[in-house]
Amino acid sequence: MTMEFKTISNGEAIPIESIPHLPFDEFSAQATAIVSGGGKVVQFFAFKIDGAVRLMAVLRTDALLAASCDSPESYPALTAQCSPFHMFEREIAEQYGIRPEGHPWLKMVRYHANCRDVDDVFGNDYSEDIPGKYDYYSVAGDEIHEVAVGPVHAGVIEPGHFRFNCIGERVLNLEIQLGYQHRGVENLLLKADSRRLPFIAENIAGDTSVGHSLCHAQAMEALAGIRTDDGSRIIRTIGLELERIANHVGDLGALSGDVAFLPPANYCGRMRGDFLNMSLLLCGNRFGKGLVRPGGVRFPMDDDNRRDLTARISELKPQVKHVFALLFNSPSVRSRFERCGAVSRSDAETLGLVGPAGRACGIAYDVRRCFPTEQYGRLDIPENAESTGDVWARAKVRVDEVMQSIEIIESLLSNPVETEIVDVSENRMAPDSFVVTLNEAWRGELSHCLLTDSSGGILRYKVKDPSFHNWNGLSMSLRNTGISDFPLNNKSYNLSYCGFDL
Amino acid sequence: MLNVLKNRFEQGCKTSTYPKENIRLLPRYRGRPKINPDAPPDVAAACATACPQEAIDPAAKTIDMGRCVFCGTCERISRSRFVAFTQDFSIAVAEKEHLITAGDIPDLAAHSRQHFKKLFGRSLQLRQVSAAGCNACEADLNVLATPFFDLARFGINFVASPRHADGIVVTGPISRNMKTALLQTYEATPEPRAVIAVGSCALTGGPFRGSPEITEGLDTLLPVDLFIPGCPPHPMTNLHALLTFFK
Numbered sequence: 001m002t003m004e005f006k007t008i009s010n011g012e013a014i015p016i017e018s019i020p021h022l023p024f025d026e027f028s029a030q031a032t033a034i035v036s037g038g039g040k041v042v043q044f045f046a047f048k049i050d051g052a053v054r055l056m057a058v059l060r061t062d063a064l065l066a067a068s069c070d071s072p073e074s075y076p077a078l079t080a081q082c083s084p085f086h087m088f089e090r091e092i093a094e095q096y097g098i099r100p101e102g103h104p105w106l107k108m109v110r111y112h113a114n115c116r117d118v119d120d121v122f123g124n125d126y127s128e129d130i131p132g133k134y135d136y137y138s139v140a141g142d143e144i145h146e147v148a149v150g151p152v153h154a155g156v157i158e159p160g161h162f163r164f165n166c167i168g169e170r171v172l173n174l175e176i177q178l179g180y181q182h183r184g185v186e187n188l189l190l191k192a193d194s195r196r197l198p199f200i201a202e203n204i205a206g207d208t209s210v211g212h213s214l215c216h217a218q219a220m221e222a223l224a225g226i227r228t229d230d231g232s233r234i235i236r237t238i239g240l241e242l243e244r245i246a247n248h249v250g251d252l253g254a255l256s257g258d259v260a261f262l263p264p265a266n267y268c269g270r271m272r273g274d275f276l277n278m279s280l281l282l283c284g285n286r287f288g289k290g291l292v293r294p295g296g297v298r299f300p301m302d303d304d305n306r307r308d309l310t311a312r313i314s315e316l317k318p319q320v321k322h323v324f325a326l327l328f329n330s331p332s333v334r335s336r337f338e339r340c341g342a343v344s345r346s347d348a349e350t351l352g353l354v355g356p357a358g359r360a361c362g363i364a365y366d367v368r369r370c371f372p373t374e375q376y377g378r379l380d381i382p383e384n385a386e387s388t389g390d391v392w393a394r395a396k397v398r399v400d401e402v403m404q405s406i407e408i409i410e411s412l413l414s415n416p417v418e419t420e421i422v423d424v425s426e427n428r429m430a431p432d433s434f435v436v437t438l439n440e441a442w443r444g445e446l447s448h449c450l451l452t453d454s455s456g457g458i459l460r461y462k463v464k465d466p467s468f469h470n471w472n473g474l475s476m477s478l479r480n481t482g483i484s485d486f487p488l489n490n491k492s493y494n495l496s497y498c499g500f501d502l
Numbered sequence: 503m504l505n506v507l508k509n510r511f512e513q514g515c516k517t518s519t520y521p522k523e524n525i526r527l528l529p530r531y532r533g534r535p536k537i538n539p540d541a542p543p544d545v546a547a548a549c550a551t552a553c554p555q556e557a558i559d560p561a562a563k564t565i566d567m568g569r570c571v572f573c574g575t576c577e578r579i580s581r582s583r584f585v586a587f588t589q590d591f592s593i594a595v596a597e598k599e600h601l602i603t604a605g606d607i608p609d610l611a612a613h614s615r616q617h618f619k620k621l622f623g624r625s626l627q628l629r630q631v632s633a634a635g636c637n638a639c640e641a642d643l644n645v646l647a648t649p650f651f652d653l654a655r656f657g658i659n660f661v662a663s664p665r666h667a668d669g670i671v672v673t674g675p676i677s678r679n680m681k682t683a684l685l686q687t688y689e690a691t692p693e694p695r696a697v698i699a700v701g702s703c704a705l706t707g708g709p710f711r712g713s714p715e716i717t718e719g720l721d722t723l724l725p726v727d728l729f730i731p732g733c734p735p736h737p738m739t740n741l742h743a744l745l746t747f748f749k
Contacts, residue, residue, distance in 0.1 A: 112679075112715065129679075130679040151680065151683045152684075154663070155630075155644075155660075156630040156632070156644045156660055157632065157637075157640060159632055159633070159683065179679050180679045180683065181634045181674075181679070182634070182677055182678075182715055183634050183675060183713055183715050183716050184710075188712065188713045192712060193554075195552070196709065199554050199555075199571060199709040203709045203710070205636055205637060206635070206636030206638025207636075207638065250641075263509060263510065266648065266649050267509065269648035269649065270516050270650055273648055273737075277528065280528050280530065280531060281530065282530070283530060284528075284574065285572075285733075286734075286736070287641075289571070289733060290571075290573045290574065299530065319512060322512060323513075326505050326506065326509050423575060423578055424552055424579075496637065497637075498635070
């Protein structure tokens with residue numbers, strides 16, 4: 001009888017020993033078979049248990065599947081047969097010093113020493129500055145030139161290094177080398193005092209504070225056996241949707257600015273602020289920091305808040321609609337958005353793109369519909385898939401989502417919301433347990449995975465921001481695209497540096 | 503064209519009247535903390551224990567705004583008997599020790615550098631460096647360019663090169679991997695140059711303090727002229743700081 005990957009649920013804690021522990025060969029064969037057959041990688045990481053290193057995979061088809069195996073010191077790379085494991089195997093190599101033999105693109109992910117004090121897979125001396133022995137892809141030939149940008153960029157944005165190999169204006173390959181933002185989040189989550197954990201979680205990516213704190217809170221609640229009340233689920237859903245709206249509106253404005261159409265750029269910038277102020281109204285912080293905590297929310301929504309929020313939304317809704325119409329009905333904007341930076345559906349599947357970036361290529365997947373948490377099971381989340389995979393599609397998906405999110409919030413605000421507020425809670429977590437949480441943050445599938453040790457402490461905390469999947473989508477968009485269209489494509493994704501770098 | 507005009511009309515003029523008239527932020531906003539010196543010691547101690555940022559000194563009855571992320575846990579635990587957060591967003595300081603407060607913050611204008619005012623009072627060009635910032639501080643600096651705040655009307659702009667800048671604005675806990683790039687950006691800025699630290703991470707390491715991958719305070723690397731606390735600082739805090747310190 002062969003053991004197989006076990007079907008698990010989003011946000012449900014289970015004993016680690018109930019997860020099938022397979023021989024490596026079988027683990028590898030089954031994982032690649034599931035993903036080659038259309039499955040996707042949610043999490044794939046290494047962890048130490050009882051002095052040994054194991055690999056854990058959480059995959060998704062229509063269901064979530066998990067299995068683990070003992071990790072060899074080196075092993076035949078899964079990526080060699082099945083591309084979606086690409087980033088995950090590089091991360092395992094960097095974090096644990098385990099070499100995936102035959103990996104076609106084995107480079108550092110973030111530039112830091114591994115946690116086991118074993119030989120570095122990349123041969124780096126980490127007392128030297130980043131990027132160490134990073135082997136940039138380069139193109140040779142007459143008229144080929146390279147453009148290097150960053151880590152410090154021209155705007156008020158996070159740092160990262162971009163290297164373009166171009167022939168004339170045309171980009172042959174864009175290599176994105178990150179790691180500048182690495183703060184050691186996963187390790188800090190292991191050693192920090194428990195009262196600090198929600199604060200670290202919500203600052204993994206400040207533009208996704210609600211998303212990350214939600215993933216964290218749901219994981220802690222599952223491990224501690226806490227049930228949240230209806231009211232807190234409604235407030236959390238509103239918080240996550242406000243975060244989505246604010247970011248999408250801001251990015252649509254930036255896209256408009258990048259094609260030199262200034263009215264929507266300014267209007268969106270202002271309206272984004274108004275949506276951020278709704279988070280401020282809710283919890284005193286424009287980015288929703290401090291709203292979500294294990295056990296519920298830290299702020300109630302009384303009828304005054306509810307009326308105030310409803311009034312603000314009603315005032316903004318027509319303005320948002322009209323500005324989007326102005327943007328999308330301008331021929332000069334359309335001509336710049338359409339066919340710019342297109343990614344095919346098959347490339348998007350291979351790269352494992354998630355969120356609006358994936359939906360713009362026709363992949364309808366949305367955690368809110370497929371693995372709903374909080375209030376989403378009771379909401380109707382439409383499929384927003386577009387087919388063209390270009391800047392226009394990415395913008396269009398975001399426009400649709402803004403309008404849908406506004407409607408979701410309106411519907412959630414129609415009834416009184418009662419909740420017991422929480423603050424600091426001492427959570428006793430179940431020992432030897434595993435939980436994975438997924439939420440649809442504004443950039444796509446966000447996931448936290450926790451394993452506890454025999455005394456209920458955190459054994460491993462794995463964070464995966466949607467940007468971990470999507471940065472390669474941006475590289476793909478730039479293939480054969482004019483280098484001057486980089487800012488436009490970059491904004492159409494607007495990926496997280498710190499969410500990726502952790 | 504008609505659509506542009508229709509939208510323009512609908513949007514109206516949204517630019518704030520600040521600093522001519524003061525602005526009131528929403529009720530749940532947590533600004534300058536105010537400490538009650540007469541609070542019972544056990545209440546103060548309970549606040550210090552609960553503070554995730556270890557920002558409270560219960561014996562001295564002070565709070566370190568550099569560490570504080572303005573979550574309001576202490577206010578709640580003490581039911582405002584020890585700490586209460588006011589609506590006052592004018593919380594930037596020019597000296598690091600001023601961050602440790604019992605509620606009164608020294609007047610920033612009185613501590614501003616006169617030579618900066620003379621040089622940069624009419625035109626201030628800043629280069630922003632995100633050094634492992636979570637993008638919240640960055641976003642609320644970016645927002646200063648939107649019509650409501652409209653930073654450019656004061657002659658202050660964010661520029662694309664340190665060579666064009668009069669100073670740098672640093673956000674984030676300065677990761678090991680960003681340290682060299684940050685120092686090089688500083689060196690590339692012509693003297694005299696101002697250094698502004700924005701947000702709890704740049705001030706003290708913020709929520710990431712204790713991680714070996716970060717720096718606990720920009721002032722351990724560079725001479726900082728202006729400290730702007732918050733997680734992130736409200737855009738009004740940033741705006742007040744820039745106007746008061748440089749204008």
